[in-house]
Amino acid sequence: MCTYLTEKLAVEGSGKGAAGWFGLTEATVYFDHPQHARAEHTLNIDFLNPGQGASARVAVELTAGSARALAAAIESALSSVPPGLV
């Protein structure tokens, strides 16, 4: 199926795309058909900066299990940060 599901959020930070590093302004998160991964559906994240054109994009396509593991690892890493840094 095409789920059409799309979460969109503003982000601050940088990403490295095909043309090198660039500042990020937004991200979309969706569970839908991948372009490349060998699965029918994947959790896809696009890190974007529309102001720099459509090619200012860092993309990942993760299996659902990998995406959940990543989300948990992000939470774990942030919760381990010494007080005062976040």
Added chain:
Amino acid sequence: MYDVMMAETISITGHGGDQIEAYLARPLGPGRYGGVVVIHHMPGYDEGTKEITRKFAAHGYLALCPNLHYREAPGASPDDAAAASRAQGGVPDDRLVGDVAGAVAFLRAMPASNGKAGTIGYCSGGRQSFLAACSLPLDAAVDCYGAFVVGSPPEGMPLKVGPIVHLAKDLSCPLLGLFGDDDSYPSPDQVAELDKALTEAGKPHEFHSYEGAGHAFFNVNRPSYRPEAAMDGWQKIWDFYGRYLAG
């Protein structure tokens, strides 16, 4: 049999008079041919869709695939353009109709045109093929597992896609629908609802739903490919277009 064909990237006039990119494939033999507007899926104006466009030319149709994401990302790779379009809410319905109208006008104005033109679309393009056929005077339309002709995406999503089954009364031409029994968008119940709406509106249509196939069963590049359903589906398309577009 003289079977030379040509395929090239061109510029056409789309919605609002915008110049947009499009991929044209056409037989070069003598005679007149029907026109097919190929509406690409949500992942974009990609190699697979261009291959489909050439397949129509090889079968004797003037085939034109407009790049529906061109405005968001001129010159970008198809996947980047699709991501940009998605982030901006997808292709607006009125713009889609304008772009297909431009593609149809281009095809009908070609010296080799027989004056007939139809549409075919896959996935999101299936819904858009139905939308175009309810909005423009066409000769035939094919909807390959288009989601959200019936039903709505979940609340709160930025994509501007809504149900359009109420347009069934405006359908301008015969519609061929090809679906998978295992699909959820559209589900068999949604396919049945569209079938019923078209029947009640007195609109000619023929629907086929394949056992053991889900969404995107035509897509040879994905694990969803189902050869038996796809091969039979292609035969259904050649038969349908043969009746309404060819000659």
